[in-house]
Structures are given as structure tokens and as C-alpha cells.
Amino acid sequence: MKRLDGKTIILAVTGSIAAYKAVEVARLFLKRGARVRPVMTASARKFLGPTTLSGITGEPVHADMWDSSIEGELHVTLARGADALVVVPATADRLAVFAQGRAEDLLGALALCVSCPVFVAPAMHPRMWAHAATQASVALLRSRGVAFLGPIHGQVASGDEGVGRMIDPEAVVEAVAEMLGSSQELAGRHVLVSAGPTVEDLDPVRFLTNRSSGKMGFAIAAQAARKGARVTLVAGPVNRATPANVERVNVRSALELQTELERILGPELRGADALIMAAAVADYRPASFSDTKIKKQGEGASLALVRNPDILAAIGARRTGPSPVLVGFALETGDEAAVTAYARGKVDAKKCDVIVANEASRALEGDSNTMYLVFASRDDAVGPISGSKDEVAAVIVSELAKLFERTPRP
């Protein structure tokens, strides 16, 4: 069982019949050693007495943004000391408030003010959860890194059945402890990850792309977030859930990917501490884009292509110091010697710190990987490292942490 000693958790309760479950969540957080600071919305108090929460946690229940007994701005003070904001239960209305960034009450202001991970455990009637308005809020919040804990399928208060039931208190506490209880060796770092394929449009209905699933980049983003980094994931078109506490930016083409990465890094490359280029960037794009569908003509056709910029190499060439740490990927065919030799060439050509080299037949689409790490700073390759993409991601992120130890903060 992961402990939470020394961690401060803001437990926010909103107005749902499941509010009583927040009491058990508070108790389980306390059992793991956390300090629990309760916040209740006005409607939560219709379902649960503040005395119950203050009695269990030994802390005052904060409900009023205008509480004159508190010095300074309550939402700022609470946000400053928080290691996690956990909303249990989260109503449909509250998700909409968060999605819109409204700050009309203490919890709304607090959600805008915190820099710690935010977890929500939704509870509502299945039709409310399934409604397009709620799902739009959920998608937006997920893309901003909010971690959703449930809801699950089951019976809800009205007796109806469906997805909308809050997950069990133990599962809430376990998920938060899993995140906060991991070593936070990347805390204070901003890690930028690219993932997935790029799609190069030819006309309104046709395009060139590749088989990259995005799994590796998403696994790295999730792992870096677990280790406390602020993570921005720039993803090509893949149907994949945004990992918890990761901010996602969607792109389509190589040129769009380059624009977004350059925007985030800024002209002096100070916008992130590391760039992990796990995206499978198309080497070529059609020389021209046709606004109308290209008609078939004759028996054969050929396609004129132009070279896409090498995004990583361009950033490597501009870098003047050790930051940002640059990690590239290489998908190669051949035996170990061939794969690592190609990777060595890429470390030099792209002026990056590490190339993660994969053997092509095993890396594409599947869930597991065998890889070698080829560093600019050492002659021998590290590997083979085999395992699921999550396991391999953990190795890459721990190597990144080691590289950071040698890199001054920008």
C-alpha cells in the first residue's frame, strides 16, 4: 500500500447523493498518512453535514470564498499548499464549471488556481454522463490533464442502471496514491513529448500516413507525469485517451507538428526541459494539395513528393547548451549491430542526446518492444531492453531523469 505521508490533499465535495462516499475517501486518505483539507460546494451541504467532514479530518470545512476569518485569499492559500485536488463526487454541473473555467465559488476558483494534479470521481445519472454536453466537458478536461476516476457501470440512486456510478472510495484513494506516492524525480521539469503518426493530405479524401499507434509516446507521457513532470503531449491523429495529468495538443501533418513544437519551445528553446520525439514523422509530403478530389486518369499515376523538415535535427542544430534534453527514436531493420550503428549515425546527425533504437518488426503496433539506447555521451549502447511499452517507457523516463541530473535548469 502506497503511503501519503507529508501530502496535503484538498478533498472537494459537490452536490450529489454520492457525497456520503467522500467521508470514506477522507478516512482512507488519513489512514495513509495524508493531511485532508475539506472543501464543500453549497449544494454538497444539502447532502452531507460539514460537521461530519471536519470531525473526521480535524480540519475546518471551507465552503465560502468570502470567509472573513481567513487571512488573504482562501483559494490562493489552499492551492499553494496542495499536492492534489480530489473532487469526490463530481457532478455534471461541476465538470461544466471546470471545463468553462468559471470561478464563481471557492471550488471553481481553486480549480483554476492549483498547479497540482486534479482528480475527479464523477457520479451522476447515466443519461447525464452520456449527454453530449457532459462528454464535451470530459474531453476538454481530459485534454487539460484532469484525471478521471470512473464513473463505472452499475446501479445509481434512482435505481436505474448504466455508466454513472461513482467508483469505490478505495479505488479513488489508490489512484491518487499511485500518482503521488511514486518518486517525483521529474518535479519542476517540463517534458514535451511528440507521439503518433503524421498525416499528409493529398486531397480532401486521400492522405499518406504510417502505422504508428502512438502507444510508445503516450506511455512515456504518462510515465513522466507520474514522476511529477509537467507534460505536454503533441499527438498526431490517434484514437487514444490522454494520460492523466498530461496536457494534449492535437496535430495532423509534420508541418503542424513542427509549428506546435516550435511554439511551445519558443525561439530560444527555453519552453521545455526535454523534447522526446516519439512521433513517426512522415519524411515526405505531397508536393501540392488539391482542394478538389483528384480524378483518375489513364492507367498509371505518379505522385510528386517533397521532403518534410527534419524537426528534431533542426532543433538539435539550434541548441546551444545542454537544454532542452533531446531524445529521438529510430525504427530500423537488421541485427543488433546494424540497429545500433544506424542509431549512432542519427545521434550525430540530429545532434540529440539519446536515440532510442527499435527493431522495426517488433515495435510497430504491438504492445511490446525491444530497444537499445545510444547516447551522445557514451560509446556503448545500453540494451537490449525488452518489455511492454509501459515498462520500456519507465526505463526511458528514468534515463531522462539521469540526464537531467547533469543538465542545469534553464
Ligand code: C5P
Ligand atoms: O531519421 P529518422 O526518421 O529515422 O529519425 C527518427 C527520429 O527523428 C524520430 O525521433 C522522429 O520523431 C524524428 N524526425 C523528425 N522529423 C522528421 C523525421 C523524423 O523530427 N521529418
